Each structure stands twice: as C-alpha cells, then as structure tokens.
Amino acid sequence: MATIGFHGAARQVTGSMYLFTTDGGYKILVDCGLSYEEGDQIQQNSYFPFDPEDIDIVVLTHAHLDHSGNLPTLINQGFEGQILCTEPTAALTDILLSDSANIQGLKQKIQGKKRKKGKSSENNYIRLYGHKQVMDTMDRIITWPFNIQFEIHKGLSVVFKEAGHILGASSVEIHYTENKKSKVIGFTGDLGNKGSKIIVDPTPMSNLNYLVMESTYGGRYRNEFRRGEEVIESYIRATCIDQPGRLIIPAFSVGRTQAILFVIHKLFEEGKIPRGIRVFADSKMGMFSSGIHQRYSEYLNSEARDFLTDHDSLFRYPELFFIEDDDDRKILENHYEPCIIVSSAGMMEGGRIREHVTNNIQNPACTFLIAGFCAPGTLGDQLLKGNSDVYMKGKSKTVYAKIASTDAFSGHPDHNGLIEYFAQVRKNSALETIFITHGEEDSMNFLKEHLEREGAKVTMPVKGEEIQLR
Numbered sequence: 001m002a003t004i005g006f007h008g009a010a011r012q013v014t015g016s017m018y019l020f021t022t023d024g025g026y027k028i029l030v031d032c033g034l035s036y037e038e039g040d041q042i043q044q045n046s047y048f049p050f051d052p053e054d055i056d057i058v059v060l061t062h063a064h065l066d067h068s069g070n071l072p073t074l075i076n077q078g079f080e081g082q083i084l085c086t087e088p089t090a091a092l093t094d095i096l097l098s099d100s101a102n103i104q105g106l107k108q109k110i111q112g113k114k115r116k117k118g119k120s121s122e123n124n125y126i127r128l129y130g131h132k133q134v135m136d137t138m139d140r141i142i143t144w145p146f147n148i149q150f151e152i153h154k155g156l157s158v159v160f161k162e163a164g165h166i167l168g169a170s171s172v173e174i175h176y177t178e179n180k181k182s183k184v185i186g187f188t189g190d191l192g193n194k195g196s197k198i199i200v201d202p203t204p205m206s207n208l209n210y211l212v213m214e215s216t217y218g219g220r221y222r223n224e225f226r227r228g229e230e231v232i233e234s235y236i237r238a239t240c241i242d243q244p245g246r247l248i249i250p251a252f253s254v255g256r257t258q259a260i261l262f263v264i265h266k267l268f269e270e271g272k273i274p275r276g277i278r279v280f281a282d283s284k285m286g287m288f289s290s291g292i293h294q295r296y297s298e299y300l301n302s303e304a305r306d307f308l309t310d311h312d313s314l315f316r317y318p319e320l321f322f323i324e325d326d327d328d329r330k331i332l333e334n335h336y337e338p339c340i341i342v343s344s345a346g347m348m349e350g351g352r353i354r355e356h357v358t359n360n361i362q363n364p365a366c367t368f369l370i371a372g373f374c375a376p377g378t379l380g381d382q383l384l385k386g387n388s389d390v391y392m393k394g395k396s397k398t399v400y401a402k403i404a405s406t407d408a409f410s411g412h413p414d415h416n417g418l419i420e421y422f423a424q425v426r427k428n429s430a431l432e433t434i435f436i437t438h439g440e441e442d443s444m445n446f447l448k449e450h451l452e453r454e455g456a457k458v459t460m461p462v463k464g465e466e467i468q469l470r
C-alpha cells in the first residue's frame with residue numbers, strides 16, 4: 001500500500017517535505033525546504049528522518065527556500081537521483097540557493113570573528129552548504145513543462161499544474177497504480193491568488209483521490225479590495241506628487257518586487273502618474289529575479305504578455321534604476337527629489353531595506369508601504385503594530401514616517417480563496433482524504449472545520465507522521 005510521510009510543513013509553515021512511497025517501494029520526495037522554526041536551524045536542517053540514499057527522485061513545487069533550500073544537504077548526504085521541476089523554477093532556485101550559500105558563508109565568517117575577539121561564546125556556526133553543493137544540486141535538475149505527464153517509472157507519473165504562487169510554481173499530481181487501479185495524489189504546493197499581477201491564475205488539479213493542501217492563510221481574510229495599480233497609484237500620489245516625499249516599499253525579491261515594478265511601469269505608460277519620478281530597486285536578488293521573469297515571460301499571465309508585445313520590457317523603463325554597487329548607492333544618497341524605493345526583504349528583518357529604515361524612519365514625508373505578511377516579532381510587524389520607536393543599529397529611533405500596509409500583492413489565497421480552490425478540485429475528483437499542511441495550527445483548524453462542514457474527510461498530520469493511503 002502506498003504511504004505518505006509528512007516530514008516538514010506539518011503544523012508549521014516552513015521546511016516543506018513530503019515522502020510518497022508506492023506499493024512497490026519507489027520513493028518520491030516532494031520538496032526539500034529549509035525549516036526556519038525556532039531552535040538550532042543547522043541541526044534541524046541537517047537531519048533527515050529517512051536515508052537520502054533511498055530517495056529515487058525529488059519533485060520540486062517552486063523555488064522558495066522553504067521548499068527548495070535543503071536540496072544541497074540532501075545531495076551532500078547521499079541522494080543520487082534527479083530533481084524534477086519547471087524551467088523557471090530551476091532558474092529561480094539557482095539564484096536563491098546561491099544567495100542562501102552566500103548568507104551562510106557570511107554568518108560563519110562573522111561568528112568566527114566574534115569568537116576570536118571573545119565577543120561570542122556560541123558554538124561555531126557551521127554552514128549547511130556552500131557553492132559547490134549548490135552547483136551539484138543544479139546539475140541534478142531536469143525541467144519539465146506544465147500539464148504534460150512525465151513518466152518517472154512504470155505505472156508512475158507526475159503532472160505539473162500551475163499553482164499561481166510565483167513564476168514557475170506548480171501543484172504536483174502523482175499518478176500511480178495499485179492493485180491494477182489508477183490513483184492520484186495531488187500536492188497543492190504554495191497556491192497563489194486569482195488575478196495576481198504578472199503571475200498566472202492557479203489551475204486546479206483534477207481526478208484526485210488524495211489532496212495535500214496548504215493552509216497558510218486559513219481563517220484569514222483579505223482586507224484590500226482595490227487592485228494593485230490603484231493602491232500603488234494612491235500612495236505615489238500622496239507621497240511623491242502631493243508632497244515631496246519618499247515612498248518605500250519593502251518587498252521580497254522574487255515575485256512581489258517584480259509585481260510592484262511592473263505596476264509602476266504600467267502607471268507611467270498609462271499616464272496615471274507623471275513621468276520622471278525616480279524608482280530605485282535596491283536588491284541584487286530582485287534584479288536577478290527580474291531578469292528571470294523577463295526571460296521566462298511566456299510563463300507569465302496574459303496581462304504581462306500583452307504588455308510585452310507593446311513594450312520592450314516589463315521592468316526596463318527610464319525612471320527605474322537597479323542599485324548594484326556602492327557607486328549606485330551614492331546616486332540614491334544624493335537624490336533629493338521625491339522617489340520610490342523598492343527593497344528587500346519583505347518583513348524588513350534583513351537585506352538592504354534595513355538601511356532605508358535607518359535613513360528614513362524619522363522623515364515625516366516618507367511612507368513605508370508594507371506589501372506582505374510580516375511574521376510576529378519582525379520589524380515589519382512592529383511597525384504595523386504602531387510601535388513608536390524602533391531599534392536600528394543599536395540605537396532607538398522614534399518613528400515619524402507614515403506606516404501603511406496593503407495585501408493587494410499577497411502571494412497566497414485567503415480563506416475564501418482556499419475554499420474556492422478546494423471546491424474546484426472536488427468538483428472534478430473523487431476525493432477520499434484531504435491532508436491539511438503548511439499552516440499555523442489555528443489556520444489549519446479553521447480550514448479543517450470549514451471543509452468538514454462541507455462533508456470532506458480531513459486530516460491534520462503531525463510532523464513525522466506516516467499515513468497509509470488505503
């Protein structure tokens with residue numbers, strides 16, 4: 001009997017990893033993400049509850065590190081098979097894993113220095129992997145398009161469906177045969193919203209017997225009913241046109257940065273905002289990622305593709321300036337006109353955005369527009385809660401800048417979106433069990449209760465649980 005093991009993102013959001021084993025013992029690992037839960041992350045991520053040598057193939061839903069970030073460790077520990085994903089996922093995974101290796105290297109260096117100076121008694125930080133392991137990972141990747149069956153073994157195949165979450169993101173159907181009967185288990189991966197900027201709408205899976213469903217925003221509802229264009233236009237107007245201020249938008253480098261830069265481009269082209277307001281994109285990863293969005297534009301939605309037939313580029317426009325080095329940074333430092341700054345990271349915990357907070361948080365003519373979810377305790381969360389002071393570089397700074405937020409660019413569906421997705425899957429399936437994963441316990445419970453009211457059989461697996469698919 002086939003089994004499914006929930007080895008990550010079970011009653012938590014990060015570290016996605018599911019092990020599907022067929023009756024005949026063929027093992028497919030769906031995702032191999034980094035876990036960011038509290039505690040020793042190196043320890044958490046260097047232990048696999050199975051032997052990596054036994055895995056036959058990895059199927060990767062999308063490039064985000066909580067789904068892809070532990071692949072180099074898996075290879076380091078003996079995994080010898082291939083990794084299957086879509087073409088844009090491969091390209092984005094390459095830059096995200098390289099960045100992760102860089103950050104780990106940097107942390108190791110900094111802690112080593114601190115220990116030498118006697119400033120840290122912590123154990124030496126040992127990184128999970130470096131660039132060699134990232135290259136080894138990329139060598140294993142084979143890419144496959146959406147909606148076409150990939151036969152990985154006799155009677156066993158995989159189909160990617162568009163998940164609409166980020167460029168190249170897929171839901172995964174595994175088709176297998178047991179006792180001469182065909183069965184299908186579907187993994188949503190991270191889902192996206194209908195009508196997102198640049199990213200396609202999700203295509204619901206079909207003919208499923210089992211569904212492994214994300215629940216990130218179960219029990220939460222979207223607040224913003226304006227379109228992304230209207231939101232960005234109103235803040236540009238209030239901050240950069242009606243007054244000579246700065247609009248600063250913290251954004252993740254993959255997905256949200258591109259959606260926002262594209263919307264600003266559209267506003268200029270449509271004459272909704274006057275030309276000439278400088279837009280600074282301050283994130284190297286954001287720049288690489290924008291290049292990948294441009295390169296794989298055939299995977300984007302029709303709005304972005306139509307825009308491309310009329311214009312040369314999605315992200316190249318005279319006002320937009322990507323900051324690559326210190327010289328570029330000086331240009332921004334010496335820019336005293338109103339401007340827009342888009343910088344990572346989204347929750348404001350790390351990355352270049354910290355510098356912009358330090359320099360602008362006391363400027364009352366400045367607005368920080370937080371365009372995504374901020375985990376409790378992060379700087380973004382503190383600002384959203386209305387903290388009057390923040391600590392930057394060891395100093396307390398009173399917040400004089402305006403703090404605003406929008407969820408118009410959310411990368412996950414809210415509760416209603418999840419229910420709608422489920423209804424579409426159910427319409428074309430004979431679903432036996434739904435496994436809810438990838439959410440905090442409250443969100444999962446909320447979604448579970450809702451689905452059960454609709455007569456579905458729902459399970460909330462715990463981490464490490466292995467379930468027989470009978």
Ligand SMILES: [Zn+2]
Binds near residue numbers: 062064165190
């Ligand atoms: Zn994701």
